[in-house]
Amino acid sequence: DAKTTQPNSMESNEEEPVHLPCNHSTISGTDYIHWYRQLPSQGPEYVIHGLTSNVNNRMASLAIAEDRKSSTLILHRATLRDAAVYYCILKSGGSNYKLTFGKGTLLTVNP
Amino acid sequence: NAGVTQTPKFQVLKTGQSMTLQCAQDMNHEYMSWYRQDPGMGLRLIHYSVGAGITDQGEVPNGYNVSRSTTEDFPLRLLSAAPSQTSVYFCASSYRGATNEKLFFGSGTQLSVL
Numbered sequence: 001d002a003k004t005t006q007p008n009s010m011e012s013n014e015e016e017p018v019h020l021p022c023n024h025s026t027i028s029g030t031d032y033i034h035w036y037r038q039l040p041s042q043g044p045e046y047v048i049h050g051l052t053s054n055v056n057n058r059m060a061s062l063a064i065a066e067d068r069k070s071s072t073l074i075l076h077r078a079t080l081r082d083a084a085v086y087y088c089i090l091k092s093g094g095s096n097y098k099l100t101f102g103k104g105t106l107l108t109v110n111p
Numbered sequence: 112n113a114g115v116t117q118t119p120k121f122q123v124l125k126t127g128q129s130m131t132l133q134c135a136q137d138m139n140h141e142y143m144s145w146y147r148q149d150p151g152m153g154l155r156l157i158h159y160s161v162g163a164g165i166t167d168q169g170e171v172p173n174g175y176n177v178s179r180s181t182t183e184d185f186p187l188r189l190l191s192a193a194p195s196q197t198s199v200y201f202c203a204s205s206y207r208g209a210t211n212e213k214l215f216f217g218s219g220t221q222l223s224v225l
Contacts, residue, residue: 032210043216101153
C-alpha cells in the first residue's frame with residue numbers, strides 16, 4: 001500500500017491560514033488523496049478528497065502537486081475548533097478496501 | 112438521520128470475558144468497517160464488510176469476530192477479552208467503499224480490559 005508522510009505537529013494562530021503538508025511519493029495513478037481530522041475524544045471526520053485537480057469545499061482546500069507526489073490541506077482561517085489531528089490518506093482502487101491511517105499531524109491553534 | 116451509532120460508549124471487562132460492540136448505520140451503506148485506536152497511534156483496521164453476508168479481515172483481526180446479517184448492523188465480538196484489547200474502537204461506513212467515497216465514523220467505544 002502507498003504510504004503517506006506528515007509532520008508530527010504544527011502550530012498556527014487563530015484566524016491565520018494553515019498549510020498542512022503530506023508527501024506520498026509512491027502514489028499510484030488511481031489513488032485518491034483523502035483528508036480526515038479527529039477532534040479530541042471524537043471519531044474521525046471527513047474533510048476533503050481529490051484525485052488530480054485542486055479541490056475546495058466549505059471546510060478546506062486541497063492543493064495537489066502536478067506529479068501527485070505531495071499535497072497540502074489548506075485551512076483558510078484557522079479557528080480554535082480546528083485544533084485536531086489531521087490525517088492524510090491514500091485510498092486505493094480495485095478490491096483494496098483497507099484504508100490505512102498514519103499518525104497524522106497534530107494541529108495546535110493559538111488564540 | 113442518525114448516521115453511525117455505536118454502543119456502548121464505555122465498557123470495562125475482566126480478562127476472559129466476552130462482549131459485543133454494536134454498530135448501526137441508517138444511510139443504507141454497503142461498506143462497514145471496524146478500527147481500533149491506541150494512544151498516540153493512528154487507526155488500524157480490524158475487519159470490514161462490503162455487504163450483508165460478506166466480511167473480510169483487516170490489519171489486526173486476531174481476537175475479534177464479525178458478522179453482517181443486515182445492511183444496517185455490523186457488530187464486533189470479543190470472544191475472550193485480553194488486556195491488549197484495551198483501546199478505543201471506531202465503526203465507519205460508506206456507500207460502497209469506493210475510492211472517491213468518504214467514510215462516516217461513529218463516536219467510538221472506549222474499552223478497558225483489566
